[in-house]
Amino acid sequence: MSATVIIIIDALGYDITDHHGFGPAGLEKKGRVKSVFGFSQAALTSIMTGEMPEKHGLWMMYSFDQKDSPFRWLRPMPRFVSTERRWVRRAIDAQIAKAIGVSAYYNIYSVPSRVLSFLDIPARKQLFSPGSVPGCETMIDRGLKAGIPVFIRYYDTEERKAFEELSESLSENEEGLFILYTAGLDSTLHRFGTASVETREHLGWYQETIERILSLRKDTRFFLLGDHGMCDVTGTIDIKSRVEGLGLKIPDDYIPFYDSTMARFRVNSDKGKILLEQDLGAAGGGRLLDEKELRRLGVWFDDGRFGDMIFIADPGTMIIPGFMGDSPIAGMHGYHPDAQCMDSALYANSDTGSDNISLTDIADMVIPKDAGKGSHDV
Numbered sequence: 001m002s003a004t005v006i007i008i009i010d011a012l013g014y015d016i017t018d019h020h021g022f023g024p025a026g027l028e029k030k031g032r033v034k035s036v037f038g039f040s041q042a043a044l045t046s047i048m049t050g051e052m053p054e055k056h057g058l059w060m061m062y063s064f065d066q067k068d069s070p071f072r073w074l075r076p077m078p079r080f081v082s083t084e085r086r087w088v089r090r091a092i093d094a095q096i097a098k099a100i101g102v103s104a105y106y107n108i109y110s111v112p113s114r115v116l117s118f119l120d121i122p123a124r125k126q127l128f129s130p131g132s133v134p135g136c137e138t139m140i141d142r143g144l145k146a147g148i149p150v151f152i153r154y155y156d157t158e159e160r161k162a163f164e165e166l167s168e169s170l171s172e173n174e175e176g177l178f179i180l181y182t183a184g185l186d187s188t189l190h191r192f193g194t195a196s197v198e199t200r201e202h203l204g205w206y207q208e209t210i211e212r213i214l215s216l217r218k219d220t221r222f223f224l225l226g227d228h229g230m231c232d233v234t235g236t237i238d239i240k241s242r243v244e245g246l247g248l249k250i251p252d253d254y255i256p257f258y259d260s261t262m263a264r265f266r267v268n269s270d271k272g273k274i275l276l277e278q279d280l281g282a283a284g285g286g287r288l289l290d291e292k293e294l295r296r297l298g299v300w301f302d303d304g305r306f307g308d309m310i311f312i313a314d315p316g317t318m319i320i321p322g323f324m325g326d327s328p329i330a331g332m333h334g335y336h337p338d339a340q341c342m343d344s345a346l347y348a349n350s351d352t353g354s355d356n357i358s359l360t361d362i363a364d365m366v367i368p369k370d371a372g373k374g375s376h377d378v
Helices: 013-022 040-049 084-099 139-145 159-171 183-191 197-214 239-244 270-281 289-297 359-366
Strands: 003-007 028-034 150-153 176-182 221-223 234-237 252-256 262-267 285-288 307-312 317-319 344-348
Touching: 003 159, 003 197, 003 262, 003 359, 013 028, 028 359, 040 159, 040 359, 139 150, 139 176, 139 359, 150 159, 159 176, 159 197, 183 239, 197 234, 239 252, 239 262, 239 270, 262 270, 270 285, 270 307, 307 317, 344 359
Parallel strands: 003 176, 003 221, 150 176, 234 317
Antiparallel strands: 028 344, 221 344, 252 262, 262 307, 285 307
8 A cells, every 4th residue: 555645624614615715736626525414523433434423323422321421420519510610620531531531532511510410421532543433443443454554643733743743754654544633724713704814824724735745745645625514603592591491300301412503302201302392393593303314314323322302503503502602603513414514525636436425435435444454553
């Protein structure tokens, strides 16, 4: 195997690249890439494994678990003690790191203790490491299994440094699988929106940097893509206040999770089911997704671990207030994947086989399941 490079730029959306004229010389824009329903954890895991969330199991950062939640020790805590207090966060971090060995990215955000105590963290191991997805092989696993040297840089390395180290490694090694993931653009888009000067400048830096890397090795197979797109935020909807006004109790009737574009509910009583369906069905600004739709999107779980009821906001609408924050931001993702603004872009210097591409096609493009075998080095 000669050198193969895959660079994943978080939120490198198709429409964003079109608007700003982004296109590194030496790479061909292959078309829109249909993302998966969810946020970056779901999308990145689908890129790395070639599987939909219902197969790889890492759909959302938090799942519901009333019996064995690693946070259940928080249940006796008085409601006035916020999880945003420093000592509480330190205690939670220590519990998660030492007691259950989580090395994957997670964030408590503003999830209250009475809800957090009924949640679990499905992703236990850092995605960009060997054996990170139980039951599924990632590109990294395929490479190591085939004896291919693997270079990895992800968000824990500062963006400029990560690209510099990628360049150095490509210059020093004739073959291998080189994987770089960066979340820098995602942060810029959240703050400034899709059409901002800041976004244009960030994309310009990527283009110059990638063109310089491409010039190092003419024989390198090169893939550049995003995990999802980004929508400019145009409005908000207050789902939390509507639900809290129904008179339902946590956890007797329901357990909520209010994400930035999605409200998920574990439903524990007939009363909770009836009132939530009636209220959310009339909420506007979004809609409830039924089982048929969730199956089509590859995010149906028979045990309801991610929620028995899923409300998705309309593209450009944020759920405010919520557990992610109380103020809207300039750009957001996590909308229905049929929304055009959610499409990511793919660039490559080799044939990708089709113009109809989804995130689950990428792994086989980069390193097929039947890649050769031999010794390995990381």
